[in-house]
Each structure stands twice: as C-alpha cells, then as structure tokens.
Amino acid sequence: MVKSNQLFEKIMELKRQKNAVILGHYYQRPEIQEVSDYIGDSLALAQEAQRCESDIIVFCGVHFMAETAKILNPGRKVLLPDMKASCSLAESCKAEDFSRFKAEHPDHIVISYINCSAEIKCLSDLICTSGNAEKLVRAMPENQKIIFAPDKNLGSYINQVTGRQMVLWNGVCTVHDAMQAEAVIKLKEENRDAPVIAHPECNAALLQVADFVGSTKAMLKHIKSSSAKRFIIATESGILYEMKKENPDKEFITLKDEKCCACDDCGYMKINTLEKLYACLLNESPEIVMTESQIESARKPIVRMLEMSRKLGIIK
Secondary structure, three states: OOOHHHHHHHHHHHHHHHOEEEEEEOOOOHHHHHHOOEEEOHHHHHHHHHOOOOOEEEEEOOHHHHHHHHHHOOOOEEEOOOOOOOOHHHHOOOHHHHHHHHHOOOOEEEEEEOOOOHHHHHOOOEEEOOOOHHHHHHOOOOOOEEEEEOEHHHHHHHHHHHOOOOEEOOEOOHHHHOOOHHHHHHHHHHOOOOOEEEOOOOOHHHHHOOOEEOOHHHHHHHHHHOOOOEEEEEOOOOHHHHHHHHOOOOEEEEHHHOOOOOOOOOOOOOOOOHHHHHHHHHHOOOEOOOOHHHHHHHHHHHHHHHHHHHHOOOOO
16 A cells, blocks of 8 residues: 555546546545545535536545535546445435335425435435525425425524424434534633534534524635634534634634533544545546436436526525
C-alpha cells in the first residue's frame, strides 16, 4: 500500500489519468474534504452531480448520495469508497414497509428527504433536502395532503414553521436525534455569548432552545455573516473543519464539550478514508450499479426538486 504521506499526490494523479471528479460531503474526514474537487451539503452535491461531465464520479459520502449521483448520471461510472457507508435515516425506511404506509394514505403525495434509498425515491413524488424543504412544502397547494419521509424531526420542524399537517414517517438520524436539549441548555448557561446553531434533523426539544436552525450550508452562511464570535454547534462534527476554515477568528463549542455527550460523530460518514479512496480510484470499485427502470423512476422526483428549486430561486 502507498504510504500515507504519498496518498494525496497519488489520488490527484489518478483523478487526472481517469478524468475523475471527487464529490465530498461536509461531514467527511478533513483529509477527504481536502482532496475533494467539490464540498457541499446534500442539495449542492445533487446539483453538482447533475452538471458533472467527468467520466468517473467518486462520491465521498454515504450510499444514498452515491446513488443520487448515479441516478443523475446513468451513463457515468459512480464509485463509493466503502459500500458499508450507509445512513441511519435511509435504513429506518424500508421500501416494503413504506409502500404499505403510502397505501394507507391514498390521497397524499409523498415528499421524501434526500436521505433515503433509491427504492424510496421511486415511491416519491418530490425529493427535498434540509436546505429547500421549507420552500418546497410552502410551494404546494394548501389543500394538498402530504406524507413526509423518512425524517420525523425535519418533517415536524417543517410542519411547525409552515403550519402544515404533513403525515410523518417515524424515522430519525440517530446522530442528530441523540443530541439532547439538556446538554445544550447547560452549555448556553456556561457560554451566554454563544448562540446555538442547530440542524433541523435534531429533535424538537433541542430545536426549541436553538437560536438558529438551518441546513449545513445555511449554518455556514449564518456563522460567516454573524457578529458573534462564539457558537454552540448542534450537528455532525465534520462540519467543524469548514467552519474553522471559513472563520479562523471564531470559536465553536460542540456537544462533545459537554462531557455527557459524544454523539456528534456519524460513524457511516467517517468510514471513508484516504486509503479507501485511493484503492477505489485505482481499481474503479466499488461501483454503484442500478437498473435502468430504477434510475428512471428515482430520477423524476429528484429532477423535479432541482427544477422547483431553480424556479423558487433556491439554486441557480
């Protein structure tokens, strides 16, 4: 195996040789973020995947993200460094169970959070991300009944801010849901000058004590424009790398700093390593493989999301 101090150069050389692009999520390890051609949240990465022209896409994230890239690029090879990089939200919503749930609400459309499997996307009318969910739901007719899956925390938050009464699938991101309001309150008492910045996948009790709730990208934008110098962060720890990079003069306090909690690391997101990324590019494996019919079916609600997002001015 190539020595670790040579991996970066080897990966860069393989990218050039194979006309490959590396897409990385904000929650990836810092070294993965450094070698990626594009870093973003789910919405930005879906947009980047749609306009990608490289022969090979290496997705440094979790399985559903690589699937999304394949759905939007059926003619390109899409690789994932480790096929075990799953997602607790996606795992909480199995297609067979959700099909029955959907059948119980025949007059509802299905809006699914992008953190779901291709099978769930095939059963959906529209896909959303944490960055566009509120605006997409608001764009629906007021009398339109909606099933929201798979994240009940995000769905509950959208219900609260929009006044909708969407029917929610009972799924959660185990990382965000485990973060406790009590730990945040204690940190707020000890750091009164630090506003709480939280992701909407967190539970309702925590969101109630947050000063700002938003997607990963929205958090980054808010912190950059804020006059505050210290922040309490309630989301996956990988985002701290970008936060510190963009705001070297600001301090970030995590729930890990509250000794009772070490819950802000997603094991799935941290499965990918430089060694696995190198081997993946070298061997062009593991590869995301899907049937044409599945790609066609899952593509429709994703494309609809991107088209609606452009019309609503969420993305360009």
